[in-house]
Amino acid sequence: MNLTHIEHIGIAVKSIDEAKKYYEDILGLKCYAVEEVPDQKVKTAFFMVGQTKIELLESTYSDGPIGKFIEKKGEGIHHIAFAVKGLQDSLDEIKSKNIILIDEKSRKGAEGLNIAFLHPKSTFGVLTELCEKPI
Amino acid sequence: MNLTHIEHIGIAVKSIDEAKKYYEDILGLKCYAVEEVPDQKVKTAFFMVGQTKIELLESTYSDGPIGKFIEKKGEGIHHIAFAVKGLQDSLDEIKSKNIILIDEKSRKGAEGLNIAFLHPKSTFGVLTELCEKPI
Numbered sequence: 001m002n003l004t005h006i007e008h009i010g011i012a013v014k015s016i017d018e019a020k021k022y023y024e025d026i027l028g029l030k031c032y033a034v035e036e037v038p039d040q041k042v043k044t045a046f047f048m049v050g051q052t053k054i055e056l057l058e059s060t061y062s063d064g065p066i067g068k069f070i071e072k073k074g075e076g077i078h079h080i081a082f083a084v085k086g087l088q089d090s091l092d093e094i095k096s097k098n099i100i101l102i103d104e105k106s107r108k109g110a111e112g113l114n115i116a117f118l119h120p121k122s123t124f125g126v127l128t129e130l131c132e133k134p135i
Numbered sequence: 136m137n138l139t140h141i142e143h144i145g146i147a148v149k150s151i152d153e154a155k156k157y158y159e160d161i162l163g164l165k166c167y168a169v170e171e172v173p174d175q176k177v178k179t180a181f182f183m184v185g186q187t188k189i190e191l192l193e194s195t196y197s198d199g200p201i202g203k204f205i206e207k208k209g210e211g212i213h214h215i216a217f218a219v220k221g222l223q224d225s226l227d228e229i230k231s232k233n234i235i236l237i238d239e240k241s242r243k244g245a246e247g248l249n250i251a252f253l254h255p256k257s258t259f260g261v262l263t264e265l266c267e268k269p270i
Contacts, residue, residue, distance in 0.1 A: 001161070001162060001163035003163060003184050004185055005186065006144070006187045009144070011260075018259075022257075026234055049139075049141060050139055050140025050187075051140065052140065052185075075259050076255070076261055077261055094161060097160070097161055120211070124146070124148050124157060124210050125209050125210030126211055
């Protein structure tokens with residue numbers, strides 16, 4: 001397994017418009033992209049800080065994963081995504097070590113990345129994403 | 136405000152000994168330090184990935200902040216810490232913009248850093264730490 005850095009931190013918010021003001025006006029970060037991911041029923045907004053992106057996630061449907069998360073836990077940090085070299089090999093290796101995968105095969109996420117999630121039951125409560133830029 | 140990178144991500148765990156196995160054996164990261172912070176009633180374990188540290192936090196007393204967090208929410212991501220240039224000036228600026236600070240003056244955290252927390256009520260649910268290496 002070769003994790004190179006933290007690619008992004010996903011944060012569930014009720015309103016990107018509202019939360020964006022905090023990240024821009026208070027923390028001084030700049031939103032460089034807003035993108036909808038219909039597959040995940042979310043709108044996303046991205047900010048870069050060092051090597052890592054802050055990814056704000058707003059639910060576009062209340063029955064989507066982010067809508068359900070906010071209903072249960074409130075706004076807050078939703079997941080961590082590690083950049084990895086060799087995503088599919090890593091998933092195969094993780095599975096062989098009895099970690100529960102949400103995605104056994106990678107799929108497309110925001111910004112065109114190949115992504116896959118590990119189940120928080122196997123990761124001490126942290127919803128964990130692995131991602132890789134397509135070659 | 137000048138945030139340079141994500142200094143660390145704090146993750147609340149019941150047992151560092153147990154969680155460490157996952158970060159080392161599954162994710163392939165290396166624990167380079169274990170440190171107790173009596174002031175915070177926690178034991179910490181650090182792993183580096185790119186510019187950012189994963190900081191595992193285990194409560195040393197059940198009435199400490201991490202013990203209470205786990206009791207209420209379970210294990211999982213506890214806070215994000217941004218590295219900032221000019222910590223005290225940044226805190227003063229944030230306060231002037233009506234953000235609630237947990238620490239109006241910085242204090243000593245793990246690894247000898249000067250640290251201060253912003254209140255999640257003002258940060259869309261994300262317990263947010265700012266930190267700076269002492270000069």
